[in-house]
Amino acid sequence: MVTIDTTPERPLEGVETLDRVDIPFAGDSGDGMQLVGDRFTELSAAFGNDLATLPNYPAEIRAPAGTQAGVSSFQVHISDHDIVTPGDAPNVLIAMNPAALAANLSDMVPGMTLIVNGDSFTQRDLDKAGLTANPLEDNSLDAFNLYVVPMTSITVEATKELGVKPRDAERSKNFFALGLLCWMYTRPVAPVIEWIETRFKSKEQVLAANLAAFKAGRNFGETAELFDHPYEVRPASLEPGNYRNIVGNLATAYGLIAAAQQAELPLVFAGYPITPASDILHELSKHKNFGVKTLQAEDEIAAASMAIGAAFTGALGVTASSGPGIDLKSEAVSLAVSLELPMVIIDVQRGGPSTGLPTKTEQADLMLAMYGRHGECPLPIVAAKSPSHCFDAAFEATRIALKYRTPVMLLTDGYLANGAEPWRLPDLDSLPSIKVPFATEPNSGDTFLPYLRDPETLARPWAIPGTPGLMHRVGGIEKEGIGLDGEGGTGNISYGPLNHDRMVRLRAEKVARIARDIPGVEHDTEDGADVLVIGWGSTWGQVQAGIRRIRARGLKVASAHLVHLNPFPADLGEVLGRYRKVLVPEMNLGQLSRLLRAEFLVDAVSFTKMQGVPFRAAEMEAKILELMGESA
């Protein structure tokens, strides 16, 4: 554990205290915005602020430099109280070039602060950004507090003594911006310096240049008298515990490792590189000392097939991908449904259809998870609601998969995968055992019947190769289950019409019964509320933020959130029935709302957004108010 001293570097005289700050760092893809955004996040997390982040970058590795298409941004929302979204009213925009300014200006409310790199507003830069006039000169920014800082030239100047070539020196300007921000928001600087020293240990000159740029940025804030005073955002009063900062993909990987450990099974993970799911493969491949076996398969289909092979052999078989890859896996997933073997399939949703928006978020794969296979092919669906919740969701998906011998789809999305928040480390001793027994003995006289089910869970026995006397064959062809006469269960090929009818209904019933084994709806209500806002997945944070705003107005509103999408919690129909109006915000064209309408005959109102970015709290607030019949 690294302990970070949260004492600010300077006495806090003349410092204005803010309850929250929302800062987008925006620049060209090559400007290192993700890197410094990440640093500012880590620093603020360690300082004890609550936070939420939203990285936003182009799909191209090197998009055309200086263009608006090539803008990469990292939004950090930090506060002294519990927050749930990356924020929708930035206080300060850091813009490293005209394209970054132009691409982000519409998010800025008049009166807020713009800090721009004045060195990058030449005619050439303006042309690349597609601007006909220089916004720094045409008074179009008059409504903002505009600070034009020559970041590039100061950085070059500060690193001159080090013998760094000017072109290389320019590359350190992101650390100048970080230094400036650290001064403005009284962040402790020692951890940044320590990080730079470790990260760039092998590149002496780069290390020296970045360090010099960072210090120059900080000194500039202190001495330039551009800004009248710095600000602070005090640590948030979070629930007591040990915290770290975590992004969703990392939490997912940890959740899988924890689940395998609590199931006492080896974890076998097969994946194929795809944005934004690859980091799960990257992370798991590091942890070989946990006995985790990872394989980068030849394609998505193979990855899913390998997970099934692993499951048949007694491992926790897992695969992960994003939309297009999940399409490819669907054939294998349907085999897993038919074989009734445990398996976890993770879909880190991104904008679709087809290649769509690989680096942007969306939650339009709910129907894919629910119905995206041939035949009657039901499987349980679990969805994560925040970056750290990916840990719990991965654990829960695994628990269900093992107990019911079924593939389970775990839905996360691009925003959760790359977004960060503080995570109160779970008490590992309190994690339940999710071990399920392997079959070791014949279960019907001297015979082993692979499709003789547990009467409660309807799960079939899991007999793994190597077990004497339990040799059996399973396949994708319909299998002979237990008949009404109590005979059968051999799993042998059966084309019998009544057998197929029974097996189809049994597979559906097995999934439906999981409703008995999951918590009721997460439901937050108050007397007199007649509007319910219900969401799933990553819109959780935005729904919460919207609800808070409504309640801050003294109005009554209720919210609910679904972690389990199939089956739904057993009390969902009853909860929905309590409200006059039900609002369903989703980053799709109304997939959950359609399921709720079909299942519960409620007149659910769909609220949708398909822009590759999460809802804003203000949008949520306005929509809820509209539904309440009040004007915003």
Added chain:
Amino acid sequence: MSEQGVTLTRKDFESDQEVRWCPGCGDYGILAAVQFVLPELDVKPEEMVFVSGIGCAARLPYYMNTYGVHGIHGRAPALATGVALTRPDLHVWVIGGDGDMLSIGGNHLIHALRRNVNLKIIMFNNQIYGLTKGQYSPTSELGKVTKSTPFGSLDYPFNPLSVAIGAEASFVARTHDMDRKHMMETFRRMHRHPGAAFVEVFQNCNVFNDGAFAGLLKKDVRENMVIDLVHGAPIRFGSEGQHGVALNEFGEPHVVEVADVGESALLVHDEHRHDPTLAFALSRLSNGPHMPTPIGVFRDVERPIYEVEVQRQLAAASEKSGPGDLAKLIASGATWTVG
């Protein structure tokens, strides 16, 4: 041969399922050869996993009293990789046809071979789609008239052994369904090979492509058409051993008369040559069952086995960092305490 002193027999490897291939199908002979050879291999039925895709051949696992998965079309090598990766101690045999393995599953086959996963892959080649009732396959000859090619196939066929050797397979062999002894010997060698093994079996589909290999395997022509490869011996064939195989000036193998060139001019078969060039050249000697065609082991070399290496990395990581400590892992990086 024995399991704790008990001698296993063919019966121990037969499941209770009725075999349901068409009467006269070559698959019966291959199944019998598999069931006859297994008791000799000192493996227990519970340590064996038969994995298949879709097709007539792919039904074989149902007839084996072992563990088995009848999976999805083409994906057997991938699914079997998951089995072998999880339990390197198991014996994993993969069964499929030419359509399953070279068409829809071509990608999985070549990658399993290049990784050298310890899979024993038997491909039944009947040059036709049987289960779907008679379409041309990726090994059907050019011009083949089938239901889906009424004017003749325009697809140039794959040479399965060339594909396997090109995919870096460490063991490549060929046998045929008319010779149980040869099949058993080939399967024995396949089983003994450490790493991925690919065996092509010429198999007659008497319903949709009857006699596809007759030009090679009919009793009266076989002697002069089938070339039995013997490691370390000059390659000769024919009733009197009168024919042989030599390399021409470009290094390409061709059939010669021993009387014309002398025995010293013949190519000596070396299945252990690490360089695959000669094995590949031999696979090109014949481009169809109308030309003298080699059978036996083309290539048998040792390479690191994928899942053994995976295990090695795991062991090395545990040695270096100690067994995984979850509490330490989740608290890695900067942490802070509240309250």
